Amino acid sequence: MNHLFYIRSTKYKVQSSKTKTFKLFSGLFSILFFLFSLVSFSQDKPKDTTKVSQLDEVLVSAVRVTTKTPVSFSNLDKKEIKYRNLGQDIPILMNYLPSVVTTSDAGNGVGYTGIRVRGSDATRVNVTINGIPYNDSESQGTFWVNMPDFASSLESVQLQRGVGTSTNGAGAFGASLNMLTDNYSKKSTGEISSSIGSFNTNKNTVKFSTGLMNDHFEIAGRLSTLKSDGYIDRATSNLKSYFLQGTYVGNTTLIKALAFGGTEKTYQSWNGIDAATMETDRTFNSAGMFTDEFGNTRFYDNETDNYQQDHYQLHWNEKVSGKWSTNLAFHYTKGRGYFENYKEDAKFSSYGLTPIVIGGTTIKTTDLVRQKWLDNDFYGTTFSANYKNDKLDLILGGGWNKYEGEHFGKVIWARYASTSELGDLYYEDFATKTDGNIFAKANYQITERISLFGDLQLRNVHYKADSWETGVVNDNFNFFNPKAGLNYDIDSKNKLYFSYARANREPNRTDYENGNPKPEKLNDFELGWRFDAQKVKINSNIYYMAYRDQLILTGKLDDVGNPIRSNSDKSYRLGLEVDATIALSEKFIIRPNFTLSDNKNVDLNIGYGEVNTAIAYSPAIVAGNIFIYKPIEGLYLSLLQKFVGDQYMNNLDSPEAILESYFVNDINVSYEIKPKSGPMAIGIQSITITGLVNNVFDKEYVSNGYMWDVYPYYYPQAGINFLLGLSLKF
Numbered sequence: 001m002n003h004l005f006y007i008r009s010t011k012y013k014v015q016s017s018k019t020k021t022f023k024l025f026s027g028l029f030s031i032l033f034f035l036f037s038l039v040s041f042s043q044d045k046p047k048d049t050t051k052v053s054q055l056d057e058v059l060v061s062a063v064r065v066t067t068k069t070p071v072s073f074s075n076l077d078k079k080e081i082k083y084r085n086l087g088q089d090i091p092i093l094m095n096y097l098p099s100v101v102t103t104s105d106a107g108n109g110v111g112y113t114g115i116r117v118r119g120s121d122a123t124r125v126n127v128t129i130n131g132i133p134y135n136d137s138e139s140q141g142t143f144w145v146n147m148p149d150f151a152s153s154l155e156s157v158q159l160q161r162g163v164g165t166s167t168n169g170a171g172a173f174g175a176s177l178n179m180l181t182d183n184y185s186k187k188s189t190g191e192i193s194s195s196i197g198s199f200n201t202n203k204n205t206v207k208f209s210t211g212l213m214n215d216h217f218e219i220a221g222r223l224s225t226l227k228s229d230g231y232i233d234r235a236t237s238n239l240k241s242y243f244l245q246g247t248y249v250g251n252t253t254l255i256k257a258l259a260f261g262g263t264e265k266t267y268q269s270w271n272g273i274d275a276a277t278m279e280t281d282r283t284f285n286s287a288g289m290f291t292d293e294f295g296n297t298r299f300y301d302n303e304t305d306n307y308q309q310d311h312y313q314l315h316w317n318e319k320v321s322g323k324w325s326t327n328l329a330f331h332y333t334k335g336r337g338y339f340e341n342y343k344e345d346a347k348f349s350s351y352g353l354t355p356i357v358i359g360g361t362t363i364k365t366t367d368l369v370r371q372k373w374l375d376n377d378f379y380g381t382t383f384s385a386n387y388k389n390d391k392l393d394l395i396l397g398g399g400w401n402k403y404e405g406e407h408f409g410k411v412i413w414a415r416y417a418s419t420s421e422l423g424d425l426y427y428e429d430f431a432t433k434t435d436g437n438i439f440a441k442a443n444y445q446i447t448e449r450i451s452l453f454g455d456l457q458l459r460n461v462h463y464k465a466d467s468w469e470t471g472v473v474n475d476n477f478n479f480f481n482p483k484a485g486l487n488y489d490i491d492s493k494n495k496l497y498f499s500y501a502r503a504n505r506e507p508n509r510t511d512y513e514n515g516n517p518k519p520e521k522l523n524d525f526e527l528g529w530r531f532d533a534q535k536v537k538i539n540s541n542i543y544y545m546a547y548r549d550q551l552i553l554t555g556k557l558d559d560v561g562n563p564i565r566s567n568s569d570k571s572y573r574l575g576l577e578v579d580a581t582i583a584l585s586e587k588f589i590i591r592p593n594f595t596l597s598d599n600k601n602v603d604l605n606i607g608y609g610e611v612n613t614a615i616a617y618s619p620a621i622v623a624g625n626i627f628i629y630k631p632i633e634g635l636y637l638s639l640l641q642k643f644v645g646d647q648y649m650n651n652l653d654s655p656e657a658i659l660e661s662y663f664v665n666d667i668n669v670s671y672e673i674k675p676k677s678g679p680m681a682i683g684i685q686s687i688t689i690t691g692l693v694n695n696v697f698d699k700e701y702v703s704n705g706y707m708w709d710v711y712p713y714y715y716p717q718a719g720i721n722f723l724l725g726l727s728l729k730f
Contacts, residue, residue, distance in 0.1 A: 070485030070497035107231030119618030120174020133169025137403035148239035195725030235269035261310035272713035300342035307337030398438035555650035621645035662701035
């Protein structure tokens with residue numbers, strides 16, 4: 001749901017301290033970049049560009065894994081992303097990875113989208129950008145709408161399922177998603193891309209790179225606009241984003257300074273619809289609906305979410321010696337915005353106002369328009385050192401991050417203003433959260449076939465909030481997260497691995513608003529087999545995730561749309577994951593995957609006894625497949641298939657809470673032309689035409705929903721729809 005559902009305030013009380021913090025960090029950013037540049041100027045030109053290119057991977061080496069690590073994971077590289085990168089969000093682009101389920105509020109993959117992995121919602125998926133935490137500190141969610149078209153600036157993505165390895169930011173209870181932004185380019189390049197599609201969807205992107213100037217410097221950037229009417233009524237999106245990167249390349253040094261962000265204005269579409277309405281009007285949207293003084297049903301035209309988020313990162317990677325390399329990073333994120341609602345018959349008392357008397361009649365309610373504001377700062381540092389020799393791969397690292405969040409609300413219009421004054425705030429809250437961790441992890445090759453993995457992390461979290469919703473919260477958590485594993489190479493093609501990982505996680509803001517939550521604990525056991533031959537690659541693993549006090553989704557929402565969770569004393573997830581890549585020929589490839597799982601609350605007290613029930617939003621079957629056909633050079637054809645089994649929207653196994661299974665198919669076509677002669681060859685390196693037909697068989701399906709008491713509400717997804725793109729590279 002909307003990041004602005006987690007409202008933060010005390011605007012005027014902390015404004016001066018925030019300004020000082022911003023200036024201090026900006027000054028530090030500038031000074032460090034200047035110093036690093038001086039250091040870099042003194043170095044010789046790079047003699048081994050391969051080593052320098054490898055330094056770019058140091059940005060995420062502290063949080064990424066390889067096949068030598070006993071962890072279940074999938075990689076998505078730049079080439080795979082480009083085939084379907086026509087405007088849909090990153091979760092939608094990852095839809096065909098194992099154990100992944102995605103959803104879209106607007107129904108077409110633009111605007112607010114979500115992802116679940118192994119049944120775990122987005123608050124349990126730890127997301128980092130170049131190793132920097134991205135999850136919202138208070139809600140722990142990830143709001144992709146704040147970074148439209150970010151996929152156009154990604155070099156690669158890695159999804160680790162389960163606890164994974166130690167990482168910065170919130171603990172991973174379902175998965176870790178690590179994104180690496182664009183590498184530098186040695187040659188100057190330019191790219192213009194545009195796409196159009198169903199529901200008046202259109203995306204325009206411009207990218208450039210200067211290439212390495214004087215063999216050392218590169219400046220690269222991107223500007224994007226993205227608009228869509230959405231499948232759901234009035235679920236419009238008006239999105240803009242930018243990405244700017246300055247890179248210095250030395251013989252043993254790589255320095256990157258990045259600034260990226262986006263603005264979004266989306267008409268709210270997170271209400272969902274009831275079963276009866278869905279039968280007659282699948283695209284109905286109740287957001288903004290009100291009855292005017294003449295009894296006519298109308299919709300408020302600015303029932304919107306408005307937000308801007310800007311990120312600044314500075315990375316210094318250094319190859320200290322043949323065995324040691326280091327990474328030091330500083331970051332700052334500024335977020336600000338609001339969502340706006342028309343409220344009918346709102347109580348004066350809820351907005352700090354007093355009843356009024358008109359003509360002898362006491363009036364206690366009024367129609368009004370409110371805004372709930374979010375104004376926050378997130379800043380900190382991450383660091384790591386990597387030692388490698390023939391047998392040992394050791395990483396020492398950690399991070400310290402602080403969040404300062406302001407929450408405030410104001411009424412911008414009221415039919416009866418009562419005692420209100422221009423600029424009044426009807427609530428002011430403030431929250432801070434500090435998150436620090438240190439870790440050490442290592443792979444050690446005991447014999448030619450056996451290697452051991454160890455990972456120890458200490459994490460401290462301090463969360464303080466003074467809110468009209470949460471009351472006073474002042475909690476401190478100290479977590480110890482050990483991990484260990486074993487790799488056994490049976491032969492050159494077959495590998496076995498086993499791992500154990502412990503994870504702890506603090507409650508989020510909404511959990512405090514709805515009770516007295518306990519922190520969650522997880523023991524994750526993974527047993528896997530990897531087969532790697534020339535034409536067939538198979539990854540399979542069995543996982544058992546045993547939880548204590550897991551904060552499970554109840555399927556309910558609070559009065560502003562936040563998912564309500566509650567602690568389940570004991571619960572588990574037991575599953576089998578299999579994915580493969582099979583090359584039937586040089587032109588035809590099949591990439592199937594499936595997950596079979598059993599997800600249960602153990603002895604859950606549901607009011608009339610203790611029973612074992614299915615964990616909400618955890619389908620027992622998730623499967624995907626991609627048929628790839630490349631008949632000639634430059635032509636790429638694929639059929640993408642996704643099946644998601646039945647799942648419950650609460651933890652009571654209620655028949656009315658079942659979200660029915662669905663099976664959808666997409667067709668993706670891409671044709672790249674590389675002019676060799678003629679007018680088009682002048683300055684143009686390639687012309688790429690890309691097409692995507694989603695839900696080609698026009699399946700009516702629902703990917704998400706919730707329960708309002710005993711009544712189900714659904715988020716219908718679009719029937720057959722298309723996107724068509726053209727890209728020119730110079």
